[in-house]
Amino acid sequence: MKLYLYGIIDSSNQTEESIYGLEGSGVYNIPYCDIGAVVSEISQPIQEVTAGSVLEHETVVEKLMANFTVLPVRFQTIIDGRDNLLSIMQSYYRDFKDNLERVSNKFEFGIKVIWSADKMKENIIKALNKEQQKKLEPASSSGKKFMKEKFEKYKIDKEFEAKADKLIKVMDIFFSKFAAEKKLTKLKTENLLLDAVYLVEKPQESNFREVFEHIKSARSDFKYLFSGPWPAYNFVVLSKKSSLLREPEQTNLFDKVTQSQTLVGVDII
Amino acid sequence: MIVPVHGRHITSVGFQAGKDKMNAVVVKSKEVTLLEILDRVLDKGVVISGDMVISVADVDLIYLGLKVLLSSVETIEKLKGSPFTSPM
Numbered sequence: 497m498k499l500y501l502y503g504i505i506d507s508s509n510q511t512e513e514s515i516y517g518l519e520g521s522g523v524y525n526i527p528y529c530d531i532g533a534v535v536s537e538i539s540q541p542i543q544e545v546t547a548g549s550v551l552e553h554e555t556v557v558e559k560l561m562a563n564f565t566v567l568p569v570r571f572q573t574i575i576d577g578r579d580n581l582l583s584i585m586q587s588y589y590r591d592f593k594d595n596l597e598r599v600s601n602k603f604e605f606g607i608k609v610i611w612s613a614d615k616m617k618e619n620i621i622k623a624l625n626k627e628q629q630k631k632l633e634p635a636s637s638s639g640k641k642f643m644k645e646k647f648e649k650y651k652i653d654k655e656f657e658a659k660a661d662k663l664i665k666v667m668d669i670f671f672s673k674f675a676a677e678k679k680l681t682k683l684k685t686e687n688l689l690l691d692a693v694y695l696v697e698k699p700q701e702s703n704f705r706e707v708f709e710h711i712k713s714a715r716s717d718f719k720y721l722f723s724g725p726w727p728a729y730n731f732v733v734l735s736k737k738s739s740l741l742r743e744p745e746q747t748n749l750f751d752k753v754t755q756s757q758t759l760v761g762v763d764i765i
Numbered sequence: 766m767i768v769p770v771h772g773r774h775i776t777s778v779g780f781q782a783g784k785d786k787m788n789a790v791v792v793k794s795k796e797v798t799l800l801e802i803l804d805r806v807l808d809k810g811v812v813i814s815g816d817m818v819i820s821v822a823d824v825d826l827i828y829l830g831l832k833v834l835l836s837s838v839e840t841i842e843k844l845k846g847s848p849f850t851s852p853m
Binding site (some may be wrong): 504550551553567568571575588606721726729732 | 801802808809
């Protein structure tokens with residue numbers, strides 16, 4: 497019997513409401529000590545990953561989130577039988593327990609801030625040109641001109657980064673007031689000024705939203721995306737790998753193809 | 766405005782009223798929401814691997830494909846018009 501694993505919860509009790517997961521199978525909790533692994537039975541690994549199947553997975557996690565602290569498990573984690581699942585639970589128990597305690601009574605929120613990189617750079621160029629008109633003579637030789645252009649580009653890029661750092665720092669000061677943990681990525685693309693996730697205690701949710709509204713009105717020239725509440729997808733940290741487990745061959749492929757993603761989750765401030 | 770999709774909330778700014786615009790915003794917001802969900806469900810959370818876990822190798826490739834199609838909020842905005850209407 498194959499078990500599709502949705503998440504680890506801070507309870508060994510069954511869910512009160514009936515939840516149906518992938519393939520329409522009933523979702524249930526397999527207890528281990530005082531925690532549990534929420535699963536449904538599945539006939540075979542999903543051959544075609546669709547938006548629908550991802551949403552079905554997410555819907556189960558979301559329903560669990562309403563009543564439990566949840567460590568969401570990555571999509572399509574399928575365990576070969578109940579005994580194997582219990583071995584995994586035994587092996588990871590301390591890690592699961594620590595993470596459940598850390599994220600207990602907290603939600604994750606995502607914040608993306610988009611600015612116009614072109615417009616920012618235009619403004620920087622204008623400001624630099626004004627300065628240069630005062631200070632510098634025009635370059636006479638082609639060599640000097642080349643060096644001057646290189647230097648100007650460097651100054652623009654440096655100023656662009658500095659502006660981004662400054663803005664993110666200010667925003668983060670406000671958000672951090674009401675967040676327990678955070679992960680920020682600066683300039684994932686030139687226009688994506690900030691891609692951030694914050695872990696917020698449930699009683700602080702309204703304060704956190706209020707701060708977001710405040711920042712949004714203060715810099716209405718930027719565009720914003722606020723999402724949540726989510727379970728703590730970005731804040732689960734497994735400190736040890738189970739001695740029962742080994743890395744499958746395919747994980748390298750993922751590492752290679754998503755190198756650009758490795759910055760996600762790194763606090764760059 | 767706040768558009769609920771599967772219980773999630775996506776807040777966009779500077780929404781201008783109007784039925785057609787409203788529909789467009791809802792559709793785009795759903796895409797953005799899906800992107801946010803994909804980003805988490807496929808790329809974050811607890812990863813368990815090993816002999817006891819049956820996994821489908823192609824998932825990583827599918828994820829890559831999805832990332833190419835829905836590479837970023839910024840791309841969605843450029844390709845389809847912004848779900849946000851604040852001036853730049």
